[in-house]
Amino acid sequence: MFRTILLSLLAACLASSPLAAQEARWRHGSGLLEEPKYPPDFKHFDYVNPNAPKGGLVRLGAQGTFDSFNIVVAGVKGAPEQGLGLVYETLTTSSLDEPSASYGLLAESFSYPEDYSSVTFRLRPEARWHDGKPVTAEDVIFSFETLKENSPTYAFYYANVTKAEKVGEREVRFTFDEKGNRELPQIMGQLLVLPKHWWEGTAPDGRKRDITQTTLEPPLGSGPYRLKSFEAGRSATYERVKDYWGANLNVNVGQHNFDEIRNEYYRDATVLLEAFKGDRIDFRTENSARNWATGYDFPARREGRVILEEFPLRATGVMQAFVLNLRRDKFKDQRVRRALNLAFPYEEINKTIFSGQYERVSSYFHGLEIASSGLPEGQELAILESVRDKVPPQVFTTPYTNPVSDSPTAIRENLREADRLLREAGWELKDRRRVNAKGETLTIELLADSPNDERVFLPYKAALDRLGIVTSVRTVDDVQYVNRVRSFDFDVISSVWPESLSPGNEQREYWGSQAAQREGSRNLAGIADPGVDALIDRVIFAKDRAELVAATKALDRVLLAHDYMVPQWTYLKQRTARWDRFSHPETMPRYGGAAFPTIWWYDEAKAAKTGAPR
Known part of the structure; x- marks a missing residue:
């Protein structure tokens, strides 16, 4: 009886202790303010084709250039190569038919207490880097510390994290400095995980790698694609990893269907459009109303080999x-x-x-x-x-x-x-100029990074000039624009x-x-x-x-x-143009827009009629 009473008292004490409050409820997924749609044993997302064929090449275009494959730091020309999201993975991933749900990717599960004061991720034992080494808790901590130290954006984004620690063989816990912030566990699930052993190792040329510097060395990742080849500043081709560790995960089934994805870079928007019309690019999102109205009147479009399609943007x-x-x-x-x-x-x-x-x-x-x-x-x-x-x-x-x-x-x-x-x-009007009591003239510089902006900026300048505001439009190159915006050295930008x-x-x-x-x-x-x-x-x-x-x-x-x-x-729709070589699921995700190329696939029958990409 005495032993039973002691055990009962001990149980009651433990139940009310901070340790019990932290008792893990391991989750396969979580919604920000609602339960996730998909149960633990779901086979695939509803909006994918689980039997989508694998194969084919898709060529995408981008305006600008790149000079680095280091995703941690920006290159001197503005940004790292945009396809690196195909190479690296995050702890969790989101679905495209829910407003705010996330599911385990590199992490098989995660847990957080009722007060959201921390979150713990348990890594999948099968998760592997492309060199065959396992993704470890040390990789996760290294990634967090590196991103926070070298990126002002990440430093601010992770400002509420006071500690990142290994608490099990495959478990990492992030502790927060505030309670009740429901989004912090999801934010940490979006952490991009980098290979610690690779970045702390030596490159083939004998040089020790430095994650604080730009580099054109092909990166090591864990994702569905690896970098196959590139031309610095001009193109980068990624190939599907045939033995990708996560190919059969429910969050990946029916996705990543192309054998190759190629990014082609162009300095000028007009040239980029002409490259599409010349069948150098397969798919593009059109951001110009003028192009959408008049820019696609060419033979391939009239013949039906090029398709224009709009997808609603419900989540953005x-x-x-x-x-x-x-x-x-x-x-x-x-x-x-x-x-x-x-x-x-x-x-x-x-x-x-x-x-x-x-x-x-x-x-x-x-x-x-x-x-x-x-x-x-x-x-x-x-x-x-x-x-x-x-x-x-x-x-x-x-x-x-x-x-x-x-x-x-x-x-x-x-x-x-x-x-x-x-x-x-x-600000009084004197001699057709707007001046204040000190005699200072009201001047405004409209700062742009593309000549295309001038067609909007100039009518606005004309209207401001009518008010006596001395207005100028200045267009600068990408590097100067980024530096001026980053240091808040501007009057007005778009x-x-x-x-x-x-x-x-x-x-x-x-x-x-x-x-x-x-x-x-x-x-x-x-x-x-x-x-x-x-x-x-x-x-x-x-x-x-x-x-x-x-x-x-x-x-x-x-x-x-x-x-x-x-x-x-x-414009609340995504305007897309594509050469008719691809197919997508009959039911598209409510919140995914076009979701290209993630859930699309190369259609051999269509390509036979349209012609294969060159």
Whole structure:
């Protein structure tokens, strides 16, 4: 009896101890705010063809160049080769028919406590690098430490991780400095895993490898493809790994079907399009409305050998805008910022340049159900009330709208209102120039990295010139542009922020005060506002989907009310062009867009009619 009582007391103590709270519940998958769709024993994702044939070549095109296969550091020409995602893998992977679910890839399972204060990953015993060595816990820790040390973006992204440690033969635990952040376990699942033994080894030429430097040595990975051949700066060809360790995993079945994937680089967008029309590229996503309307009228398209197809973008929202650098005094006054929006002739540009194909961005989460609209109510209103003293009062009374310039009368009225706001802000018009009380002229440089931008920048410049703002358009090369943006050395640039159905920690990087002055951050505008920070935290620490949606709408509404940017345009479908040599599953993933080439395959019958790639 006494022994039974002791055992009962011991069990009760253990049940209430921190150790018990950390008791592992190993998961095959997890949703951010909901249970995952697929059970532990699922065979494959619903949207793949599990019997898709393997084989064939697909040629993809990119504008720019590359000078490195080191994914950790950027090359002097801008970025490492884009196909490295085929070579390396992450601890988990996402499905394309759920808004925020992840499943084990390199990790067979993962666990985290109810307070989300840590996450532990258990690696698959069969996971192998292409040289046959196992993927280890040491590789995971090395990757985390290396990425955090050498990349400002990763350093910020992993800022909440206080410790990475090996806690078992194949287990790694990441401990966080805050509790309740549901996204942190998923963020760590997205960790790109690099081979420690390879990077700490010696290259064939006897040189010790250095992960902090660019390199053109073919990388060692664990993924479905390896680098087969390349021409520095011009092309890179990847071949499917025939004995790939993860080929039969349920998260991989029906995917990675091409024997070879080749990336071809072109310096000019016009040449890139002509390369596609000349059958040098098999598939491309078209981002130009003008090209989509007029650029594909050529024989192969008329003969049906080239197919144009649009795929809905249901999982990706967007904020695309002219970014006003708030670090510069001339943009600190909201009236000036609103005046710059009033001057933007969007409707004219959409009609004359974009053939009327676009819609204007009216939300930081444009295209998603989490975008704000109308006046706040319910839970969103309650959240805004909790920060009433930190947010603009108009968020409670006035829905955000962009100015409309769809007629000469509307344009004149907008410019009159812009003139009034500028005068209110202390910028008078003298000798056809906008000057302040100190006699300083209001000047704006629109910075571009491509001559194609000038067709939009120049009409905007003309409108700003009419207000007496001395405006210039400057186009610089890729390297200079990247360096200037990274160091926030600009007045106005054009940029874009993709948004998901489940926003979270990336919002700190986009709009948070801590990122505002950190060189290289994505807070390009330099937003540093306590109300915005408070609402970002409400998004991150939302307890359920309803609270996440309400908090995101509140954040969106406040960002819009400050007029930090001049919203541009978007198109909520992915426009694609392809030579008719490929097939895809009959049911496409709801949130995957085209998902090319991941779930597509080479179709021998179609290729016989169209002609094989050269």
